[in-house]
Amino acid sequence: MRVVFAGTPEPAVPSLRRLLESERHEVIGVLTRPDAAAGRGRKTARSPVGQLADEHGIAVFTPQKPSDPDFLAQLTDLVPDVCPVVAYGALLPQPVLDIPRFGWINLHFSLLPAWRGAAPVQAAIAAGDEITGASTFLLDAGMDTGPVLGVATERIRDTDTTGDLLGRLASSGADLLSATLDAIEDGTAAARPQPDDGVSYAGKVTVDAARIDWTRSAAFVDRHIRSVSPAPGAWTTIGELRVKVSPVQLSQDTLAPGEIAIRKSGVHIGTGTTAVVLGDIQPQGKKLMKALDWARGARLDDTAVAR
Structure with a gap:
């Protein structure tokens, strides 16, 4: 034909x-x-x-x-x-x-x-x-x-x-x-x-819709991040800084939604249920990097919150 x-x-x-x-x-x-x-x-x-x-x-x-x-x-x-x-x-x-x-x-x-x-x-x-x-x-x-x-x-x-x-x-x-x-x-x-x-x-996924809602369950956050990867890319703000977030791992830790805990095992962030562990992140204007390396270099402490 x-x-x-x-x-x-x-x-x-x-x-x-x-x-x-x-x-x-x-x-x-x-x-x-x-x-x-x-x-x-x-x-x-x-x-x-x-x-x-x-x-x-x-x-x-x-x-x-x-x-x-x-x-x-x-x-x-x-x-x-x-x-x-x-x-x-x-x-x-x-x-x-x-x-x-x-x-x-x-x-x-x-x-x-x-x-x-x-x-x-x-x-x-x-x-x-x-x-x-x-x-x-x-x-x-x-x-x-x-x-x-x-x-x-x-x-x-x-x-x-x-x-x-x-x-x-x-x-x-x-x-x-x-x-x-x-x-x-x-x-x-x-x-x-x-x-x-x-x-x-x-419907079409917008950049605004790709923002992570840390009050949702860990399973929801995991699926949301994977659903908008690689484009437009899931994102959140930590302090005043906006960062893109790659797929995460589920954790049994319990933290308040958006609460950040920096441990040897990685950067943990609380959700509406249990926490998740960040993989790679990309601060605005920079290259993709391991979340733990970035947190240490940025001197991020446990008072930081993801929103």
């Missing part, structure tokens, strides 16, 4: 690479978000998906909005059979959805209808889900509401960060998406409507 692929960030790259390697499908174009400032130098750069397309000599389209008339005309001229989409980053209007004869097939990193929306992996970890996965479905005008074509499941490990879990789902999801397109071409794909029960939503 003739394929126009839509995607932007790194987790979409395995799916595009899988389709480029396919002997059954021809990638004739790639839709991605416009080049944006990235990195410490804030230089304008192509998206990871756009970079891979460039390497393979594939036409890349970067409209400010997918409703742009020029893009609509370009996509129409390409006459794609199907348009797979993985984390593209913008809503597709109905005139765009109507162009490919087999529609737009979205790879979403949850078991729909659970965790529709922008941050399903983060939400699954934060909620303490034991099982998640990936779904392929036919895009419609709703928010991840279209009929499901295929699923792959994945167990959430006790130490998983969003980066860890998303990496595995990006890989298994690439296989799922390829298999879904094969089934569509073969005429064996079966779309089933999503049930009305079990619906949940996962």
